[in-house]
Amino acid sequence: MNRDPEHEHQPPEPWVTKRQLADHLSVTPRWIELQQPLGLPRLSTGGMSRYRISEVEAWLRERYGSPAQIPQPRSP
Secondary structure, eight states, X not given: OXXXXXXXXXXXXXXXXXXXXXXXXXXXXXXXXXXXXXXXOOEEEXXXXXXXXXXXXXXXXXXXXSGGGSOOOOOO
């Protein structure tokens, strides 16, 4: 039986913390918090949120367009 690599079982994408997501996107954790009420995709259980980078990146592209158009938090 031949295996089709395209249809092989892929392990699920790992969930990341707010800090890991913020580091990946080069934003602050506070910016992540501000996006949550706007619909930022996340899994929230017991007061903790976890994110999948691919889902967040797709949401950001849909909401803001290209990465260069993503608003950055202002410095105080």
